[in-house]
Amino acid sequence: MAGLSSRPGVLRVGDRVLFEETEHTVVGIEGTAVRLHGDDGRDQVVLLPYMLASDGFALIGSASDPEEFAAVGVLEALPPAAVAEARFWERHVTEVEHGLPCDAAPDSRPRPDYDPARTSLAERERTKADELAVLGRPVGRRTLQRMRARYRAQGLLGLVDRRAMRPSSPTGRADxxxxxxxxxxxxxxxxxxxxxxxxxxxxxxxxxxxxxxxxxxxxxxxxxxxxxxxxxxxxxxxxxxxxxxxxxxNRPTGPFTLTMASRPGEQVQIDTTKLDLLAVLDDGTVRRPELTIAVDIATRTICAAVLRPESTKAVDAALLLAKMLVPEPMRPTWPQALAASASRLPHARLMEIDARFEHAAAKPVIVPETIVTDHGTVYLSQTFTAACQRLGISVQLAHPGTPTDKGVVERTFSSINTLFCQYVASYTGRDVSRRGVDPARKAAFSLAELDDLFQEWVIAGWQMRPHDGLVHPFLPGRSLSPNDAYALQVAASGYLPIPLGPSDYIELLPVTWRVINEYGIRIANRTYDASELAAYRRQSSGVAVQRGKWEVHYDPHDLSHIFVRNHRQGGWITAEWTLLPLVARPFSDALWRQARRQVVERGQDGDDQTAIARALDALLRRAERQAESRKIPPPRAGTRNAPEAIPLRTASELDTDDSGDDQDETAPTELAKVIPFGVFDPFSEEDYR
CATH class of the missing domain: 1.10.10 (Arc Repressor Mutant, subunit A)
Structure with missing residues (x-):
């Protein structure tokens, strides 16, 4: 069989080709159709693109070895001395072959001893061997013949010393x-x-x-x-x-692939981390709070964010889902520029779905189809999985120890530290080597104030900031913001979010079953009562499985009130803690347990609600005084610590509306007219969250 040519060329009638493991002769060409006559006597007509793309196709010609055209990169990877030696031999081999060295000038004439018109090839070989011996490079005639053959087959690469082409091992000759x-x-x-x-x-x-x-x-x-x-x-x-x-x-062994989503909510990633800053908690201690966020892959929207003072619980993850599925209301201190009506979101269309969008902030409501989480106990709990099942959301667990499975939310945490945390007082840096001197002394924000700052930054900074990962195919070279991406994808995919109603929010809270006594409902030594419960005291709920007890839902981060399901007439009854007027503001379950522990340590009865309420009020007021003592003045314009992008309100600015320590923090001010959002109270969210 003749050599198989690998060089690009022209297919002509009469050429020989290898096709489908059989040699054929090209007997006709019409357009892109080629008529072949096989050596097995079979004729066929095939399309040229199909023939060229088939496995094993080759043009049979006079070319010998495919290595004849060695890539330039192969020579560049060799030692310079080996390449210089090969070029030395190339000059002498080409002079033997053609009478002139390869680098001879165009008008040069062969030397008499190498003129092909006067000498034979054998004579030129003997002359070259004698010449090389005089130069100190004695070689035999057989060696010259082998080098000529290798040069014809492989060009300059054939003259390179094979020892120089062996790949070197980084370990040498080690055992x-x-x-x-x-x-x-x-x-x-x-x-x-x-x-x-x-x-x-x-x-x-x-x-x-x-x-x-x-x-x-x-x-x-x-x-x-x-x-x-x-x-x-x-x-x-x-x-x-x-x-x-x-x-x-932990990196995957295979190639990295992007996490893709073509519509809002197709995939949402959820994760929790500690923020790289300190906050003054309700008990007056200074610690790093935990942040749980949900990020939509298609739009990079931070759908919801929950800031907690301690380890995130399953109920926090369930409440995160509830926050995702209701419009984010405008808070009293937010400028009107952050409203959805002033943004690029399809506000008019959303208003037709839910009237609450009239006073919503510029952040879209995204209903997730699939949620990607890690194997944390929070996301494996019955509370979270039941909430997802109730909402029709599929939960996809990432591989253990593989953060790349939810790389978008991991990268978002890094962006939050860069774009938000470093501009806040008490920023700690990502590790000890980047930490300043005693950042706890600069902790000026309470958890409620820090949450208000962060939620405002999400609306004003993140949702309206162009993202390098959001590019529309019809807008090349232009990065979109999450709100822009949402508006475009809603129009393309026909996405229509249906927010949760007030009762749906309560359904996601933890549940317990209690008896309605004459004095109300008792939960963890706390008594809750409401006038609507009078008709059901000492009566059965009718739920036989629970022995007539009543279904009660509560928020562990706000134990000031509970929600009782009305099994008779439907709906919910809100009952408040009977000693709530004795404390400064709503409180969490962790703070309640701390106050009860202090009461027991003083030798008092741990079941005395009044003693616990007074200890709880003392904790809250001491925490307020410590927070006030940590207040710092706002940074002056032009200072190094001043934010460059979205200005963050300082603690002193947040405190300008307080008239005194005895002022009721729950009382609405005259800043703006506030319209309630069902289960959402903007004042309680701002002050107590």
């Missing part, structure tokens, strides 16, 4: 058993604290002794072993930061 032991020892360093090379050397010795016997494998010298370790640990951060080493080990 393979030593290399295997080093690779194993480096792998064991992934989950342990970072050590030194000397510790690794000792571990390598232990592995060799355990696998091959003591002293059976000689250890390289210290210098050689260190060199091998450096070569084999490239990119693994074996002796660098342990966090980076573990992150690299």
């Amino acid at each position: 393979q058993r030593v290399i295997d032991a080093i690779v194993r020892a480096i792998g064991e360093e992934t989950d342990v604290s970072t050590g030194t090379r000397s510790r690794l050397m000792r571990r390598v010795g232990q592995i060799l002794d355990d696998e091959h016997g003591p002293g059976a494998v000689p250890m390289p010298s210290r210098t050689s072993l260190y060199r091998l370790v450096d070569q084999l640990s490239v990119g693994r951060h074996t002796f660098a930061a342990a966090t980076t080493r573990r992150q690299n080990a």
Whole structure:
């Protein structure tokens, strides 16, 4: 069989081709149709694109080896000395072949001893061998013939010393058993604290002794072993930061692929992390709060965010779902520019769905189809899974120890630290090496104030800021904001969100079953009562499975009131704690337990509601006084600490409306007319959240 040509050319009638493992002769060409006559006697007409794309197709011609046209990159990867040696031989080989060296001038004439018109090839070979011997490069005639053949087959690459083309091993000639032991020892360093090379050397010795016997494998010298370790640990951060080493080990082995979604809510990622800043909590302590967010993949919208002072609970994740499915109302201190009516959201269309959008902030309501979470106990709890099931949401768990499965929400946390946290007082930095001197002294914001700042930043900063990951195919080179992406995708996909109603929000709260006594309902030594409960005292709810008890829902972050299902007439009855006037403001379950613990430590009755209420009020007021003492003046314009993008309101600015310590914080002010949002109270959200 003749050589198979790999060079591009022209297909002509009479050419020989290899097609479907059979040699054919081209007997006709019409347009893109080619008529072939096979050596097996079979004729066929095929389309040229199909023939060229078929496996094993080749043009049979006079070209010999496909390596004849060596890529320039192959020569560039060789040592310069080897390439220079090959070019030296190229000059002499081409002079033997054609009478002139390859680099001869166009008008040059061959030397008499190499003129093909006067000498034979054998004579030129003998002359060249004598010439090279005089130059100190003695070679035989057979060697010249082999080099001529290699040059015809492969060009300059054929004259390169084959030893220079062998791939060099980073480990040289080291014993393979030593290399295997080093690779194993480096792998064991992934989950342990970072050590030194000397510790690794000792571990390598232990592995060799355990696998091959003591002293059976000689250890390289210290210098050689260190060199091998450096070569084999490239990119693994074996002796660098342990966090980076573990992150690299968690990377998927396959190629990275983008998480794609074509419409709002198709995939929403949820996660929780501690913010890189400090806040003054309700009990007066200063700690890093936890932030739980839900991010829509298609629009990069932060659908909802919950800021908590301690470990996030399952109810927080369930309430996060509820916040996603109701419009975000405008708060009294927010400028009108943050309203949905002033944004690019399809406000008029949303108003037709739900009247609450009239006074909503510029953040879309996105109903998730699939939620991606990790294996945290919060997201595996019955409370969260039942809430998702009730709302018709599919839960997809990420692979254990694989944060890349929810990379969008992980990257969003990093953006929050960069775009929001670093402009807030008491910013701690992402690690100790980036932390300032005693940032706790600068903790000026309570958790409620910090939540108000963050929610305002989400509307004014994140939702209206162009995102590099949001580009429309018809708007190349222009980044879209999450609100812009939502408006475009709603028009393209026909997306129509249906927000939750007030009763749906209450359904997502934790539930307990209680008896309605003469004095009301008792939960954890707290008594709740309401006038609407008078008709049902000491009566059965009719739920036989619960022995006539009544269904009660409560918010563990606001125990000032509970919601009782009316099993007789339907709907909900709101009952308040009977001693609520004794405390400064609503309180959480954690703060209640702390107050009860203080009462018991003083030797008082732990079931005395009045004593606990007074201890609770003392905790809240002391926390307020400590927060007031930490207030800092707003940064002056032009200072280094002043925000560059969205100005964040300082604690002193938030406090300008307080007339005194005895002022009722729940009383509405004259800042603006506030329209209630069903179960959402803007004043309670601003002050007590």
